[in-house]
Amino acid sequence: MSKRIIVGYGFWIFLLSDIIMFSAFFATYAVLVGATAGGPSGRELFNLHTVAIETACLLLSSFTCGLASVGARMHRGSWFYGAMAATCILGAIFLGIEVHEFVGMVARGAGPTRSAFLSAFFTLVGCHGLHVTAGLLWLLTMVAQVFAKGYRADILRRTLCFSLFWHTLDIIWVALFTVVYLMGAGQ
């Protein structure tokens, strides 16, 4: 069996454990979603237009990340670096919008200390945001490693793990925008 498949399998197990951790946060959020303690509910806080832009950014970045991994397998620099740059920019836009949303909520007095609902919201969405931040740092590391060491098999396996990580973040975002934002705004 090729090393690429074994490495992918090992990293997939890590990703599944990450998904299980997120499911605990989702369960917490679902239990506490009504516990607003007289504070604002999701219906008053969420703006679906910005969430739509965030979703588009993350989905497109997942696509460009896939293109980057194809480019890396072809050893085609322009393709790999271009797609990684697009992924990085889209991920940064997503993160910027999210931080802006959080800062706006805290400024309105709807910070994580306001109610159990908001604590659960900031934990769940913030944890995803932290994962995206880590993903962006990893992306820059992979670009630097390919630049410095070329398309070696071990570097390519690390790029494979990065793309698996980035795609998984998008899967978690699908659950997130459905459960938190669409259901929260429509209640």
Next chain:
Amino acid sequence: MSYSEQESDLLLANNEAGDERFDGRDTAEGVGSYLIGLGLATLLTIVSFFISGTTLVWGPSIPVALVVLAIAQMGVHLVFFLNITTGPDNVNNVMALAFGVLIVLLLLTGSLWIMTHLNHNMMPMNQIMQMQR
């Protein structure tokens, strides 16, 4: 760089089956898969956002529809982006995924089930406060 480091780098860099460079056909297959995934995911996302705000369907059915659409989209991501398929070299990945899904379902349904019943059976908060006085 020491000798042993160089040696381990060479071992790591050693090309094995499955690590070969992509040719034209592999590339077309890869890009095609990502394009299909992007198209389907975009479609499902647009339907989700549309349905969440619509008054065309019966209200209580909307959350159910949203959950079904989200699960469908996760499936699209798994198949076309993560390439978790039914292929022979993918059996382990699918088994791990099945176990992960089992744990996630137990966690979610277990938590929600227990907590709604606790809420249901619990005395209203103001009465508890009065008893503590």
